[in-house]
Amino acid sequence: MLFYIFAILAIVSGAYMVLTRNLLYAGFSLLIVLLSIAGIYVLLFADFIAVTQLMVYVGGVLVLILFGIMLSSRVQDKSVLSENVNTVWGTLVAGLIVVGLSYSILKSNISSLLWLQTMEVDVLGDQKSTVQMIGIKLMTDFVLPFEIASLLLLIALMGAAYIATDKQKT
Incomplete structure (x- = not known):
């Protein structure tokens, strides 16, 4: 259940990030996307990757992006907005990619993979x-x-x- 919450939150925030014209809102929605992905990593028992995601991307890269946007958001009393001129084509291409990926996932028989059938219920085992x-x-x-x-x-x-x-120049 938590996986679906994080996945939907990441997808909705990612779509908002791409479709909004306000760069500051896009940066904050990128924050939600990266936090959702870190939550998915935690659910997959990939704690090192989750911590790395939080420290490197959320703690470093995103803070740098947000500071850059906030420091340069007013240029001669005009708010900096992105020029989204191809939102229709971008949405169409993204929709086609989602449909294609969904079709290929549904057509592949993932449950018949041998390494999934032999896997025990306890994912981590003795390793904490x-x-x-x-x-x-x-x-x-x-x-x-x-x-x-x-x-x-x-x-x-x-x-x-x-x-x-x-x-x-000297």
Whole structure:
């Protein structure tokens, strides 16, 4: 039941996000979409992905987007609105995609998959959380790729800060 609530909330908020002209409302509806997706991850017992969703997307990216929208929302006393000129075509294409995906999901016999039939009722078994296992793997087996990825992200952040600075011509 909770899955359907989160799914409907994500779909309705996503549709509102795409169809609204007010960028601030679109940003807040993106917040609801991302929180709903995190709720779905919790229901799937993917606690690490749910926490990552909350920290990275809701805590970082979305806050940055909302601050950017709120700081630049008034340009010469005019509110910044998006120019939705293709809402009819976008809605038509999205509807066709939903119909096509629904048809393919209904035609596929998911319950006959072998790995679903052999799966027990207890999904997690003895394992209580995936965070501990992922943390141990990151700090032992995958420490070098983890550090390389963090250095690449740091270099990208420094490059973005350099590009964003106001360059004075001398």
